[in-house]
Amino acid sequence: MALSLYKEGIAGGRLSSEQYAENFSDLHPPLDHHEALVEADRCYFCYDAPCMNACPTAIDIPMFIREIATGNPLGSAKTIFDQNILGGMCARVCPTETLCEEACVRETAEGKPVQIGRLQRYATDVAMEEGKQFYSRAASTGRKIAVVGAGPAGLAAAHRLARYGHDVTVLEARPKSGGLNEYGIAAYKSTDAFAQSEVDYVTAIGGITIENGKALGRDYQLADLVKAYDAVFLGMGLGGVNALRADGEDADGVANAVDFISELRQASDLAGLPVGRRVVVIGGGMTAIDAAVQSKLLGAEEVTICYRRGQEHMNASEFEQDLASANGVTIRHWMQPKRVIAEGGKVSGIELEYTVLDGERLKGTGETLTLAADQVFKAIGQSFVPAALNGSGAAIELEGGRIKVDGEGRTSMAKVWAGGDCVIDGREDLTVSAVAAGRDAAESIHRVLMG
The missing domain is CATH 3.50.50.60 (FAD/NAD(P)-binding domain)
Structure with missing residues (x-):
């Protein structure tokens, strides 16, 4: 549903233009040339490359890092693009903390992995900024x-x-x-x-x-x-977006998190994007974190993520959870939505039921909690x-x-x-x-x- 402007809490323009710009600046600023050389020098260039085995596209990570270390960022970019032509975006959005960097030997030894994602971004940015194309199209097959x-x-x-x-x-x-x-x-x-x-x-x-x-x-x-x-x-x-399966979820103020993120991504003026004062996000994945953090960055006063299982069950990585907490988002576990409370057709709160695991099965305890909310986002998966x-x-x-x-x-x-x-x-x-x-x-x- 389209997000509406409400007098009772949901509104845009809570912050100054300078604050919006700062809040939505690059989460991980790019490495400069010197920083990239220093970080590349931390790589052990492991012969069995556990980082490479952890990469879904099997990029030769030790090779591309060595090429950066030897002053050849274009060669590094080609090594990346050979396996992943969208390596630039993946460097920005991949949960490297649970993939290549988690497998890094330095992570095991020191708790501080080589910043593989930022090095990948460094190399691919150089190639894209120079417009360097590494592949020419073969003769037409007619297919x-x-x-x-x-x-x-x-x-x-x-x-x-x-x-x-x-x-x-x-x-x-x-x-x-x-x-x-x-x-x-x-x-x-x-x-x-x-x-x-x-x-x-x-x-x-x-x-x-x-x-x-x-x-x-x-x-x-x-x-x-x-x-x-x-x-x-x-x-x-x-x-498709999965339903809450809670009474009253059609109330004005309940929206899909993916729609909210999409609207924010396409907004030319963040001040015009409405957000509630008290926002509740239902879900435990990356979309829930993104919706919650961005609600806070837009000026919401209270943002709470509610997830039906425990912290260890959340699909969002530990880094993403820490990011949410650092931005003032409260994450509550072991509770599932039961009823959206509405006044005059508009959300005023949400009733949640505490949950427990009964063997492999999740069940409600019957005990409930009500949170005040003027905006509720559904982030419980797509179909x-x-x-x-x-x-x-x-x-x-x-x-x-x-x-x-x-x-x-x-x-x-x-x-x-x-x-x-x-x-x-x-x-x-x-x-x-x-x-x-x-x-x-x-x-x-x-x-x-x-x-």
Whole structure:
């Protein structure tokens, strides 16, 4: 739902323009040349590279860090882009603290890993700022591939296919390309319209046409794509938002956290974005943290995250939880929403029930707590909307509510591959995992098309 301006608490313009600028500045400022050399020198260049094994795209991390250390940032960027063409964004938004940096030997020995993410950003920023393209498009194969969705999976697939000389048409439902990189990431993690700069960098290889405002099921059918193209890659992500399953959740003031983040990302003036004085966020993942922290940065006085399980069960990393706490967000565990309290149709509070684990099963205790709130955000996960397949559900097998694929990203429908958040493939729902899925599916498509 669109966020409304209320007289009773929900309003914009709580802070000065200078405060907004400071609050939404870069979370991790880029390393300068000297800082990058000093940090790169901390790497042990391990022969078995546990950091590389922890990277979903298997970037050769010791190699790219050594190239930085020897004064070759462009060579470092190529090493990164060989495996992850969206390495610039991943350097900004990846939970490196639970991936490569957690596996770093220095983390084990000293509790202070090499700052792999910031080094990756340093190298990729140099290449992108210089407009350095490392790949030329192969001679045209005459094959045409349709990619549904211009998010991380779709862009990674499109770039790899274009490198092989295939003609790629990307169909994106939204006005801008980038998917979650453009619409779903906290504004302080990706500043200065970087998502669009990366889209331009990826498509500069040539052979990729992006058509925005084209939604599957509304503007075209999957069956049409299968007939018109030699292959189809589905990378449209998740379109649904899970319900609270609480009474009164349709009250004015209850909104989806992903919509709030999207609106904030696209806002030209943060002062015009309404936020409550007392905000409650339901959920325990990265989206919940992003919504809560940004509510605080917009001027909310009290922000509380409520999660139905314990701290150790939260999908948000310890770093993200600490970030929320550092910004004045209260995180409460072992409570689930029971009833949204409304006055005059507008949220005035939320009733929550305490929970406990009974073996493997979570259950309510019957004891409740009421928190005052004028705004409630739902951040309890997204779901795939199979209706987008336009009646093709019978032909494309689903599993766990998402598209079922094999080890190469092939669906049960001939000529159709899928990857990213819309599939069940054992990967985590992360930008870097979506990039890996798109890249790997593109390799499979190429092998099939070229026999």
